[in-house]
Amino acid sequence: MSAHAHVSQLPRTAHTGRVTQARVALSEWTKLHSLRSTRWSLLVGFLLTIALPVLFAAVTSSHWGSMSPHERADRHPLDIALAGVNLSQLAIAVLGVLVITGEYSTGMIRASFTAVPRRLPVLWAKTAVFGSVAFLLMVPPVLIAFFASQAILSRHHILQISFSHPGVARSVIGGAVYLMLVGIFALGIGAIVRNTAGGIAAFAGIFFVIPPLMNVLPTSWNNAISQYLPSEAGRQVFSLTHGDHSLSPWPGTALFVGYCALALAIAAVLLVRRDT
Amino acid sequence: MIEAHDLTKDYGDKRAVDGLSFSVRPGIVTGFLGPNGSGKSTTMRLILELDAPTRGEVTVNGKHYREHAAPLHEVGALLEARSVHTGRSAYNHLLALAQTHGIPRRRVEELIDLVGLHDVARKRAGQFSLGMGQRLGIASALLGDPSTVMLDEPVNGLDPEGIRWMRNLLKGLAAEGRTVFVSSHLMSEMALTADHLVVIGRGRKIADTSTKEFLSQASGNVVRVRSPQAAELERLIAGPNVTVTVLQPGLLEVHGLTSAQIGDAAAAGGVALHELTPKEASLEEAFMDLTREDVEFKAAELEDEEAAA
Secondary structure (H helix, E strand, C coil), X not given: CCHHHXXXXXXXXXXXXXXXXXXXXXXXXXXXXXXXXXXXXXXXXXXXXXXXXXHHHHHHHHHHHHCCXXXXXXXXXXXXXXXXXXXXXXXXXXXXXXXXXXXXXXXXXXXXXXXXXXXHHHHHHHHHHHHHHHHHHHHHHHHHHHHHHHHHCCCCHHHCCCCCXXXXXXXXXXXXXXXXXXXXXXXXXXXXXXXXXXXXXHHHHHHHHHHHHHHHCCHHHHHHHXXXXXXXXXXXXHCCCCXXXXXXXXXXHHHHHHHXXXXXXXXXXXXXXXXX | CEEEEEEEXXXXXXXXXXXXXXXXXXXXXXXXXXXXXXXXXXHHHHHCCCCCCCEEEEEECXXXXXXXXXXXXXXXXXXXXXXXXCCCEHHHHHHHHHHCCCCCHHHHHHHHHHCCCHHHCCCEHHHCCHHHHXXXXXXXXXXXXXXXXXXXXXXXXXXXXXXHHHHHHHHHHHHCCCEEEEEECCHHHHHHHXXXXXXXXXXXEEEEEEHHHHHHHHHCCEEEEECCCHHHHHHHHCCCCCEEXXXXXXXXXXXXXXXXXXXXXXXXXXCCCCXXXXXXXXXXXXXXXXXHHHHHHHHHHHHHHHHHC
């Protein structure tokens, strides 16, 4: 074989960039927007956040005449406007889990950790990028849901509430804050469990199974404990009214942020220690 | 440059890599040889610190892999297990890896052209054939223009043209002064590509030698002799360390003597020879000889396990 054949065709590059947190974040942005599952989950989250309030508002408006005073008193305009958040949180949580477990199920995680062997920058970047995207994409639908449901209910003065009314803007934007935090919490769970089905099951268990189980406890225990559950603490940020046995908006949010931080801290410790 | 010292890895009760010490030098292609399941892939994962060793350590270019500020410029790796998200296009996969080091898009495009994936770069990697997936893996490995290239079974799934391309690429990379470490269970492929061999079986090092030496050692003294007086010759060369196999009437295979010794003995005894051929073992045979014990041991172990179950 001639010497000529022994020269690789690999073009050289003078580039010698080091790994930085900002670069890893850019990489995670590319990973996030280049997958169909991301686009679908976010689209479903976006649409559900709007569709459910619009539907509830339409039904409430058309049945208002035949409702009992008791039923009417039970309808709160902000509950209607933010009803979609309860459903779209599922789409956001599933995506949060997938952001990390999708890498484990496909083997991509090996490529990611070969490029960033210190690993933690990957976790922080995923959290920051996915959290930001979830928040920014969920602000428009909660606003649309609020104003659309108010427009549909415009014939019923008792169901009108101003955006400038104390707590309303906080609750509406709080819907997007809640969805962002749910996504981050789910991402932390996914990083701990490393398996899509397991991650979604763990999230569903914490958010949808444990809370109703609390009703089995004596009322005094239930009242004392339930308010500190992640789901209960978290929802205070998009609730206008607060019962005797629930936290106020900001302490509740702070506690939910704490749960997110705890999930991410456990994930971080495991991420560095475990084999891939 | 890769330096492993007493590298050991246990998975539960199973010891996958056992006290492995070796170094891989720049400027040549070093083959990493062993039967399937002998610990080659595990060793490579340990080098990249995807897995933590139970004992011992390994460094790349003088540092633990994790300590490098720009790992992709130090080591380019292709692992045997697929390391690509099936839902992402080849272009976006490479771009995401490149961005962690601030490597420009132009470089991504260069690599896609180099490995011949231009036409499918926007397709989802999940739809790739084995060969295309392999080419994508090689593009990822070379993205950072690394000084050390480490490839696990790189010719898997490549067509003959792809294999030839890979062979030239590896030699070219080594000729440029890079460290090239390539694993394979195919001896024939290594004979054509590798200058040096690290051979392992059951996680232990069996040989660490140049390919040339490995071949000549392994061929031993096997000589094929054809003679009309075969029985007479057999008597003449008989000795304590000599075994003679009769392949067919008049054709012998002699272990333990050189062709010169047999020729001299025949001349002294007045026996006519029609053929006297020193037989060089193929790398394949040499490898089988070396690892036979390990493979047999493993098979016996498996039977024991089955019996116990």
